[in-house]
Amino acid sequence: MTTMTTCGEYKDLDIQNPVFKVLRRERIPHIWCPGCGIGTSLNCFARALAGCGLNLDKVAVVSGIGCTGRVAGYLNLDSFHTTHGRAIPFATGLKLGNPELNVVVYSGDGDLFAIGGNHFFHAARRNMDLLVVCVNNYTYGMTGGQVAPTTPLGPTQTTMPYGNFEPSFNLPFVADACGATYVARWTIYHVRQLAKAMEEGLLKKGLRFIEVLCPCPTLYSRRNKLGDGVDQVKYYKEKSVIKHGADTKEAQLTFQGEIIVGKFVDRERPTWLESMNKHLCAALGDSYAPYGS
Amino acid sequence: MKADPKGVLTGVHFMDGDHAACEGAIAAGCRFAAGYPITPSTEVVERFAARIPKVGGVFIQMEDEIASSIAIQGAAWAGKKVMSVTSGPGLSLMMEHIGFAVWTETPSVWVDVQRCGPSTGLPTQPAQQDMQQIKWGSHGDYEIIALSPNSPQECFDLMITAFNLSETYRCPVFFMMDEVVGHMTERVEIPPADKIEVTPRKYTNKKPSEFTLYATTQDDLAPEMIKAGDGYKIHTTGLTHDDRGYPVMTAAAQKKMMDRLIEKIRRNLHKLVDVRMDNCDGADIVVVSYGITSRIAQAAIDEARAKGLKVGHARLVICWPFPESLFREMASKIKAFVFPELNMGQMVRELDRAVSGKARIIPVPHAGGTVHEPEIILNAILEAVR
Amino acid sequence: MAKTEIRIGGLGGQGVILCASVIGKAASIYEGKHATLIQAFGPEARGSACSAQVTVSDSVIGYPYVTNLDILAVMSQDAYNLFAPTLKPGGTLLYEEELVKLGDSLPEGVKTYPIPATRLAEEVGRRLVLNIVMTGFFAGVTGLCSFEAFRSATLDSVPKGTEDLNLKALQKGYEHGTKLIAAT
Numbered sequence: 001m002t003t004m005t006t007c008g009e010y011k012d013l014d015i016q017n018p019v020f021k022v023l024r025r026e027r028i029p030h031i032w033c034p035g036c037g038i039g040t041s042l043n044c045f046a047r048a049l050a051g052c053g054l055n056l057d058k059v060a061v062v063s064g065i066g067c068t069g070r071v072a073g074y075l076n077l078d079s080f081h082t083t084h085g086r087a088i089p090f091a092t093g094l095k096l097g098n099p100e101l102n103v104v105v106y107s108g109d110g111d112l113f114a115i116g117g118n119h120f121f122h123a124a125r126r127n128m129d130l131l132v133v134c135v136n137n138y139t140y141g142m143t144g145g146q147v148a149p150t151t152p153l154g155p156t157q158t159t160m161p162y163g164n165f166e167p168s169f170n171l172p173f174v175a176d177a178c179g180a181t182y183v184a185r186w187t188i189y190h191v192r193q194l195a196k197a198m199e200e201g202l203l204k205k206g207l208r209f210i211e212v213l214c215p216c217p218t219l220y221s222r223r224n225k226l227g228d229g230v231d232q233v234k235y236y237k238e239k240s241v242i243k244h245g246a247d248t249k250e251a252q253l254t255f256q257g258e259i260i261v262g263k264f265v266d267r268e269r270p271t272w273l274e275s276m277n278k279h280l281c282a283a284l285g286d287s288y289a290p291y292g293s
Numbered sequence: 294m295k296a297d298p299k300g301v302l303t304g305v306h307f308m309d310g311d312h313a314a315c316e317g318a319i320a321a322g323c324r325f326a327a328g329y330p331i332t333p334s335t336e337v338v339e340r341f342a343a344r345i346p347k348v349g350g351v352f353i354q355m356e357d358e359i360a361s362s363i364a365i366q367g368a369a370w371a372g373k374k375v376m377s378v379t380s381g382p383g384l385s386l387m388m389e390h391i392g393f394a395v396w397t398e399t400p401s402v403w404v405d406v407q408r409c410g411p412s413t414g415l416p417t418q419p420a421q422q423d424m425q426q427i428k429w430g431s432h433g434d435y436e437i438i439a440l441s442p443n444s445p446q447e448c449f450d451l452m453i454t455a456f457n458l459s460e461t462y463r464c465p466v467f468f469m470m471d472e473v474v475g476h477m478t479e480r481v482e483i484p485p486a487d488k489i490e491v492t493p494r495k496y497t498n499k500k501p502s503e504f505t506l507y508a509t510t511q512d513d514l515a516p517e518m519i520k521a522g523d524g525y526k527i528h529t530t531g532l533t534h535d536d537r538g539y540p541v542m543t544a545a546a547q548k549k550m551m552d553r554l555i556e557k558i559r560r561n562l563h564k565l566v567d568v569r570m571d572n573c574d575g576a577d578i579v580v581v582s583y584g585i586t587s588r589i590a591q592a593a594i595d596e597a598r599a600k601g602l603k604v605g606h607a608r609l610v611i612c613w614p615f616p617e618s619l620f621r622e623m624a625s626k627i628k629a630f631v632f633p634e635l636n637m638g639q640m641v642r643e644l645d646r647a648v649s650g651k652a653r654i655i656p657v658p659h660a661g662g663t664v665h666e667p668e669i670i671l672n673a674i675l676e677a678v679r
Numbered sequence: 680m681a682k683t684e685i686r687i688g689g690l691g692g693q694g695v696i697l698c699a700s701v702i703g704k705a706a707s708i709y710e711g712k713h714a715t716l717i718q719a720f721g722p723e724a725r726g727s728a729c730s731a732q733v734t735v736s737d738s739v740i741g742y743p744y745v746t747n748l749d750i751l752a753v754m755s756q757d758a759y760n761l762f763a764p765t766l767k768p769g770g771t772l773l774y775e776e777e778l779v780k781l782g783d784s785l786p787e788g789v790k791t792y793p794i795p796a797t798r799l800a801e802e803v804g805r806r807l808v809l810n811i812v813m814t815g816f817f818a819g820v821t822g823l824c825s826f827e828a829f830r831s832a833t834l835d836s837v838p839k840g841t842e843d844l845n846l847k848a849l850q851k852g853y854e855h856g857t858k859l860i861a862a863t
Contacts, residue, residue, distance in 0.1 A: 060521050073528055077526055089359070094370060094521060097570050122356040271330060286345065288346055291351060477743055478716035479715050
């Protein structure tokens with residue numbers, strides 16, 4: 001009889017899941033709740049890593065704090081679980097400290113866009129060479145379901161006990177406006193598209209931004225009577241409309257409303273390091289040796 | 294290891310403390326700095342931004358001090374020697390990341406050109422009001438190292454020591470300047486690179502499969518390091534972690550980590566004493582001071598000696614860890630300590646704790662904004678002999 | 680333990696700090712003395728009051744601020760009004776004679792040395808080198824360091840391409856100073 005281990009390895013067969021090599025299997029089982037979509041996003045990312053052809057010694061992942069912040073701990077890469085909101089500036093230092101690294105920031109909506117919002121804006125403005133994956137579950141999961149800057153108008157959160165009245169960010173629009181070179185949104189229903197976007201993101205330069213919509217059944221769904229994780233995936237399936245190249249202004253999310261997904265932005269801009277090197281070569285001539293080359 | 298000559302501006306200069314601190318950092322091997330403009334520290338990073346492209350390194354002006362104080366830590370894990378530079382309100386914003394550097398054991402130098410607070414206070418005027426903040430400002434318990442230069446020459450010389458200590462102990466090291474020292478211009482002699490000893494990062498020789506990120510030996514409680522991209526695939530976290538850097542949410546793991554990180558410094562207290570003593574043997578009164586105040590105190594001490602008083606001067610160059618045993622022993626041999634500081638009494642608390650009543654202590658506090666009048670310190674000395 | 684306490688005062692943009700810096704450099708780098716320069720930091724702007732303090736000593740300098748002002752050099756009326764009363768009795772005042780009018784607030788016995796520094800700077804070629812004329816004047820009147828030390832310190836401090844102009848300015852001020860001293 002074929003036996004499967006807890007993390008999906010077939011002991012007596014000579015086959016191996018391609019994502020094994022990119023996961024720290026000794027750390028699994030993970031901490032996420034049943035029905036949570038972060039693990040699905042991680043699986044997509046693991047597939048993108050396994051398939052992208054990059055030397056994984058040179059790929060590093062940085063997370064902030066929160067449920068998604070734990071992603072760094074499960075990836076078999078140089079991985080850094082930093083402080084709340086500060087994954088992007090840490091990653092900025094990491095990238096500039098060793099420009100041959102491909103640095104990925106993987107964190108949640110509260111971490112990246114509430115406490116860490118300013119850092120995102122500036123990293124995108126500078127076109128820092130980072131892939132930023134934002135798992136958006138519309139809430140603060142780790143702390144028990146408080147309102148986030150991505151919570152749509154309407155749903156109840158512990159700190160919006162009568163329903164949220166604060167407008168939310170339209171993240172692709174924010175990323176686009178700040179200058180990101182790649183902007184996409186997918187849900188964890190769209191596993192193939194998401195994995196492909198992540199692979200594209202890994203191989204592109206500049207500040208690349210991928211928003212991943214993801215259920216939080218324990219807090220967001222339960223408190224708003226949205227069913228379990230599967231019900232949310234059904235909602236993603238039914239209400240998602242793929243519109244590649246859509247104007248990001250039109251990508252605003254609403255409570256259980258239509259979801260525009262797809263690749264919205266794909267453009268070229270010099271990265272911060274490219275700009276610095278080009279500029280300093282011109283300004284300083286022979287006394288400047290391009291940094292990181 | 295000797296300093297890389299590319300970064301050493303050998304020669305005699307007429308330079309202010311901020312610029313000298315920057316030259317010290319570059320000579321020590323600092324190749325990444327992040328900062329945010331704030332008076333009176335800005336000149337340090339202005340000079341770094343101008344100098345580092347020609348040496349081979351990066352400066353980035355981040356969006357705030359929170360970002361600066363964590364960007365340097367990313368760069369440290371990428372293999373760079375790093376510093377951030379700030380003053381007053383900027384230091385307050387950095388507090389959380391002191392703890393991150395302590396807990397992840399990230400070598401880093403934090404320059405604080407102290408100005409007068411609290412809040413915006415007197416941005417262009419001196420103080421020594423951040424001395425306890427750096428030790429206790431981040432939540433949780435921790436040990437750090439702090440040095441206090443009293444001249445532009447020392448801004449250069451001691452900065453090299455600061456970088457070396459941060460590599461040896463893998464902890465944040467604070468460089469506690471003040472507005473006067475930062476903005477004071479004096480002769481600064483920068484020696485040739487082969488006369489400057491720098492401590493290289495303690496990279497492991499082990500293969501990735503044999504390497505454990507936070508494994509230490511009984512002899513050396515500071516672990517070996519790696520740099521991201523070399524195939525070690527490490528994990529580190531601000532959570533309490535085990536030797537692999539993996540989170541472990543237990544009191545036992547917490548105790549193990551805390552004990553080692555505290556012990557890493559406390560066990561080496563004897564190596565971390567740098568008190569410049571001037572006629573303390575046989576003195577009746579010893580004036581304790583650090584930073585700019587040591588120079589003001591010297592004027593008062595000279596006058597007191599001219600009156601025939603036996604006054605010693607003990608200047609703290611390393612302020613943290615505080616040299617407790619040195620002062621405990623000294624206390625039984627003298628009548629009193631006089632301790633002027635440009636604050637309402639911060640390091641004098643440490644002295645008080647060390648001396649535990651064995652000698653009289655006369656604090657000479659100051660609200661900040663300028664330096665002491667030497668007469669005030671002299672009066673304290675005169676009171677001490679009475 | 681010879682110690683000389685100096686203050687240079689003028690307006691932002693006149694080159695007050697550079698003047699002080701050349702004096703400090705001449706003393707500490709080219710003459711083997713100790714020197715400490717402290718600039719008044721504030722929201723400085725072109726045209727506002729600006730001053731710098733230099734202490735020059737044969738031995739190590741502790742207290743870095745000027746408390747017993749030996750020499751004051753001023754290039755603006757405001758600086759004169761503010762700092763002249765802080766000169767020690769018998770101290771030395773150097774002043775730009777077309778920009779500063781002496782009042783009656785001078786301490787007893789102060790020796791005063793006027794110079795038309797702006798006009799001399801114009802004669803040299805640019806009004807901008809007023810501060811270096813003043814520096815040369817300082818060198819000539821005070822004899823604090825050798826002219827050679829001032830010359831080296833000036834060369835070391837001015838922008839590349841302006842060395843000749845500045846050395847001429849230094850020389851001009853110096854000669855004016857030595858002439859005044861010879862006449863007294």
